[in-house]
Amino acid sequence: MINKDEKLAEKEININEKYEKNKLINENLIKSLENKLRESEKEILEKEINIEKEMITIFSRSHKEIEKYRKFSLEQLLSELLPISDSIERALSLIDEDKSNKIFIEIKDNITNIFDLLKEFFLLFHVKKIDSFNVPFDPSIHQAMSIKYSNEIEPNQVVTIMQPGYILHECRLLRPAMVIVSNKKI
Template structure:
């Protein structure tokens, strides 16, 4: 073998090596837009998830704010509930005491006692106005009013002139504080008119006199 056959020219070897390297490093052509569309779908899904989380966070914050405001309002409005409930006995006693004084009794009172009665009346009015200023209002239904289970407590049922199921008598007034019932009014419910009481019946037509004042059949000649 000659020396020319043993040793290849350096220039030919370099050209062949560079050609193979260029072929290996050449990027493959990508056909279609599928990878790009998949990436957009992923980004859109992430965006929707973030938007949903943001809306939930805003809603939770708003609900927390409203709940806190409602709790503050309830605390202010119902802070005197226990004290007001204890003062109802005082209001009831004042009302009972003044209810025993009829007009005749008041007129017969000596002059030295009348200022005492006026002082009790003034105390009752002042107590009622103080309770109302703190949100405590009196509930005093009238006979014939419908029964409200939220405000009234039926203690008994008696025959009365009022329709059945309506209030016939008020035994004790009730009180509310804000939108809550502090004490239900004690009432007596009507069971309707008493049994055996019937409306007056009309006179039978056969016994009614006619326009001349005579009853039917009277003054007629009957042949034998």
């Protein structure tokens, strides 16, 4: 027969074995949970980085769109002002240079002042007249209205500007220049 001490010792061994076994299981469980926690932290950090990158991209895109809108929002208004500029310029060219008629001189001076203000307004909003005279015809900025046949002028040159063209911010065409283009006589 096993005495009490032996039974007690045997129980103690069983308890110690169970303790060691449970301790090992718990340590493995803790390591597994720590690994899962690290992986979760890594995933969260990656998601935060991706969200931050996406926010930067959205901000950048929005900023570019706002800048583009700001830059070109007045395009329609500026386009509508071009015929007014043409009319004022035409009126100035039609007024006689008769120095004896003070009324005409005063009218011309006032119209010239208005025209100068309009040109300053265009400069303020980066509207530039296209320099088209005696340059090669460029369909991206010119609209050919007629052809002038001549062997004295190099072919495909702008020889007459019927209506000036304008660009906005050096990159967007507001209105093409209406021009007469040279060609060789047949």
